[in-house]
Amino acid sequence: MPTIKTVIDPRLAEYATPVQLQYLELTNELGSMRKAALALCLGVNTVAQSLDRLKRIGVRHGISPEHDMTRPLPAGMSVKRISTNYKADGSVGQQWVIGEPDKAHQEELFRMFIETLSQEVRPIKKLPKLRKSDQVDDDLLCVFPIGDPHYGLRAWSDESGENFDLKTAEALTCSAIDRLVSVAPGAGTALLLNLGDMSHADSQSNTTKSGHQLDVDGRYIEIQQVGLYSMIHAVWRLLEKFPKVIFRINRGNHDDQSSHALAMMMSCYFRNESRVTVDLSPAKVWYFQFGENLVGSTHGDSIKGPAMPGVMAADVPAMWGATKHRTWYVGHVHHQDLKEYAGCVVEYFRTLAARDAWHAGQGYRAGRDMRCIVLHKEHGEIERHRCDVGMLQKAAA
Numbered sequence: 001m002p003t004i005k006t007v008i009d010p011r012l013a014e015y016a017t018p019v020q021l022q023y024l025e026l027t028n029e030l031g032s033m034r035k036a037a038l039a040l041c042l043g044v045n046t047v048a049q050s051l052d053r054l055k056r057i058g059v060r061h062g063i064s065p066e067h068d069m070t071r072p073l074p075a076g077m078s079v080k081r082i083s084t085n086y087k088a089d090g091s092v093g094q095q096w097v098i099g100e101p102d103k104a105h106q107e108e109l110f111r112m113f114i115e116t117l118s119q120e121v122r123p124i125k126k127l128p129k130l131r132k133s134d135q136v137d138d139d140l141l142c143v144f145p146i147g148d149p150h151y152g153l154r155a156w157s158d159e160s161g162e163n164f165d166l167k168t169a170e171a172l173t174c175s176a177i178d179r180l181v182s183v184a185p186g187a188g189t190a191l192l193l194n195l196g197d198m199s200h201a202d203s204q205s206n207t208t209k210s211g212h213q214l215d216v217d218g219r220y221i222e223i224q225q226v227g228l229y230s231m232i233h234a235v236w237r238l239l240e241k242f243p244k245v246i247f248r249i250n251r252g253n254h255d256d257q258s259s260h261a262l263a264m265m266m267s268c269y270f271r272n273e274s275r276v277t278v279d280l281s282p283a284k285v286w287y288f289q290f291g292e293n294l295v296g297s298t299h300g301d302s303i304k305g306p307a308m309p310g311v312m313a314a315d316v317p318a319m320w321g322a323t324k325h326r327t328w329y330v331g332h333v334h335h336q337d338l339k340e341y342a343g344c345v346v347e348y349f350r351t352l353a354a355r356d357a358w359h360a361g362q363g364y365r366a367g368r369d370m371r372c373i374v375l376h377k378e379h380g381e382i383e384r385h386r387c388d389v390g391m392l393q394k395a396a397a
Contacts, residue, residue, distance in 0.1 A: 007028055009058065012058045020053075020054045023047045137186060139377045140185055140375070141188075142242065143191045143375060146234075146370065148195060148197040148331045149194070149227070150351065151199050152223035153200040165217040169353060172393075184385065188242070188244060189244045189246065191246045194231070196301075215358075224261070247270075247276065247278045248278075285311065289319045292324050292325055295329065296327070296328045298330060300330040305339060308346050325375070329347060329349065334350060350369050352369070352392075367388070367389075370387050372384060
């Protein structure tokens with residue numbers, strides 16, 4: 001008795017999954033689902049059920065030899081109804097195929113559309129837990145001053161010596177935080193101190209307060225979003241190492257309005273995290289006492305260095321009297337400067353941002369870095385760590 005050879009319509013390969021395609025090709029090659037199953041060390045029902053599902057998919061697309069239907073429907077359509085008129089000899093005389101939109105195909109298109117739209121959306125990550133391996137010293141405070149990030153600043157190497165854009169600003173800031181956190185001691189508290197000018201422009205007009213045009217990369221809302229993501233990244237890194245994190249952003253001359261918006265967004269984001277404190281004071285100056293340390297901070301565009309000790313003593317006389325290590329952390333000037341006055345030290349910090357065309361033309365050539373300063377409750381500053389921009393650029397190359 002002759003063996004009946006099983007043949008699966010090869011046109012179904014277009015709609016097959018990789019596994020179904022393997023079953024189809026092996027069945028047609030060996031002439032039997034049973035032989036294909038044996039070759040694959042599978043049960044024959046596994047192969048048969050999988051190919052039956054593939055045949056049903058084929059019917060939706062008009063591939064149905066069992067019903068004398070041999071012309072597939074256009075992509076995106078499935079068979080709703082078939083009406084066939086047979087001749088006396090049993091051959092097909094006329095056939096009417098009623099199609100309808102393939103719901104499964106439409107769903108797949110919608111899924112692809114949604115995935116395309118959501119490619120740039122950054123999901124909210126689960127907040128990290130404190131690593132148990134890190135020893136915590138409650139007598140220490142790690143301060144991370146971020147000098148004038150200027151997100152959105154655009155620099156062209158032919159004009160200012162180096163290319164710089166929004167993507168670069170984010171990469172440098174996040175990498176610097178990662179490196180500094182990795183070498184910092186296990187302090188009980190971390191202070192993330194944004195010294196101001198987080199954004200290069202304070203509105204979509206891309207101008208300074210006086211109306212001068214700024215070189216800007218990216219849309220205003222895009223710049224705000226990337227700035228927010230970077231500060232969230234920084235707090236996440238700090239939470240991995242430090243039991244308590246304090247975030248403060250100063251109002252700069254470039255981000256007078258958007259700086260407070262950033263603070264409010266950070267406050268909302270971490271509202272349910274008891275380990276994070278976000279300072280929402282709109283004041284130009286800010287003070288924080290840690291044991292016998294008094295930290296003052298401002299952007300630096302309104303109060304000049306020589307006046308800062310007197311301002312501190314007048315603003316917080318009780319804190320002044322209760323401390324002996326008093327320091328101002330200041331931005332704005334983009335270069336390093338530390339000067340000791342009677343009873344107080346004023347320190348200006350560099351930025352990781354490249355110089356734009358205007359600053360390059362004015363002769364600004366300061367170095368670029370970020371620092372971590374370690375304060376002891378009783379003894380003041382006991383160590384600091386520096387991350388140079390060259391280290392970050394070399395690591396990224």
